Amino acid sequence: MSPSVSREALPHKHSPASAIARTLPAELNLAPEDCSLLTDLYQLTMSACYVGEGLAEKRASFELFVRRLPESFGYLIAMGLEQALDYLNNLCISADRIAALQATGIFDRAPANFWTLLASGGFTGDVWAVPEGTAVFANEPLLRVEAPLWQAQWVETYLLNAINYQTLIATKAARMRDIAGSEAHLLEFGTRRAFSPQGALWAARAALAGGLDATSNVLAALKLGQKPAGTMAHALVMAFNAVAGSEDEAFAAFGRYFPGAPLLIDTYDTVAAAERLAKQKQEVKGVRLDSGDLVELSKKVRSLLPEATIFASGDLDEWEIARLKAEGACIDGYGIGTKLVTGSPVNGVYKLVEIEGMPTMKQASGKMTYPGCKQVFRGEGRDRLGLASEAPEAGERALLQQVMAKGERLYACESIAEIRDRALSSVASLPPHARQLNNPTPVEVEISPQLQQLTDRVRDRLMNNE
Incomplete structure (x- = not known):
């Protein structure tokens, strides 16, 4: 009325x-x-x-x-x-x-x-x-x-x-997929950098629709009928290292509750962490690298953990993915955040x-x-x-x-x-x-x-x- x-x-x-x-x-x-x-x-x-x-x-x-x-x-x-x-x-x-x-x-x-x-x-x-x-x-x-x-x-x-906004995100996602290739696993990690909570949901949707495989945004994934995906943060490793005494304890604990989930191995010394994992009985299906020289580190990690899927993250965009591929990086998947959900409008x-x-x-x-x-x-x-x-x-x-x-x-x-x-x-x-x-x-x-x-x-x- x-x-x-x-x-x-x-x-x-x-x-x-x-x-x-x-x-x-x-x-x-x-x-x-x-x-x-x-x-x-x-x-x-x-x-x-x-x-x-x-x-x-x-x-x-x-x-x-x-x-x-x-x-x-x-x-x-x-x-x-x-x-x-x-x-x-x-x-x-x-x-x-x-x-x-x-x-x-x-x-x-x-x-x-x-x-x-x-x-x-x-x-x-x-x-x-x-x-x-x-x-x-x-x-x-x-x-x-x-x-x-x-x-x-x-x-x-x-x-x-x-x-x-969604056209921007979908276009960037499509470009990243085009450059990374059909076999690469691409994850949307941009929620914390999106311009608002609503923007984060729309960004996750547009990224998936534009060509990415999964999002770490739990709410967006569930609303879209998808399974959220992610790894772990440095905080878990730092907490276990401070309380339990070692980085290995963090990997072992996480593996007990989430077997097969990728481990973040660059908190302290990436190569040393990979060497220890290679010597242990714990099955390592995937690792994530978030810092350092991703080309060289990925090659060294591949030699130590040849069966593990290697993910890379850290301010990646389509140009950086293209560079990593051109320089022979041993990377199977990419976590993409800030430069996916922000940028030129x-x-x-x-x-x-x-x-x-x-x-x-x-x-x-x-x-x-x-x-x-x-x-x-x-x-x-x-x-x-x-x-x-x-x-x-x-x-x-x-x-x-x-x-x-x-x-x-x-x-x-x-x-x-x-x-x-x-x-x-x-x-x-x-x-x-x-x-x-x-x-x-x-x-x-x-x-x-x-x-x-x-x-x-x-x-x-x-x-x-x-």
């Missing part, structure tokens, strides 16, 4: 902070019901303006894409659609959230039916998207939203947050491309956008960016699929394995120049004649209106 709101009931714009705080819990932990307000203020103020000027219910189309790839990236792996759809499917602004907005005083002059509209229901639009795990390039829409203008505007911030943007059937575009220098609802047509060795109304040419397939209709989800939830297979296949299908680490060249994206003609017409119309 819509709350009854009178102008007199609205708090003054200078209401004390305590008046606002009383309307919502002070904790900053994110609950599912909070997500509808996880947006930027200008999404709300613009929506209020749309209501006041009679534009709120106009049919609008927005597309989410990147203008340019991050430096040294030859492609991106689309990710985050599942969380985007979940958000849209559950979008609902509750009465207490509306009360909290009113208590700020910011919206004192907003039209009364703005509040009625917010309380009226959730997302009712249509969505098209590229399936998760698909390789994409600059200016290609990962997602398109068609909805009443106020709804399509409101959801921008969350969609960018979910898709930008994917600067995805979300731009209006059409309203009430009228194509529109941005012309700002360096930030031009293409007008109209678009489709990505993938052919052999090239992509074509065209209008959604165009048909695929011979040998092409359309990447954007309808995933929501009138607010109802059409797209079935996919397993991590399905998305990972698509990601690996997508990367494998790319030409070498797009996959190389240094100075990659993305696949050429052609602009269809129809899209170019529309762009020219809209540009001329805008110039004539100035």
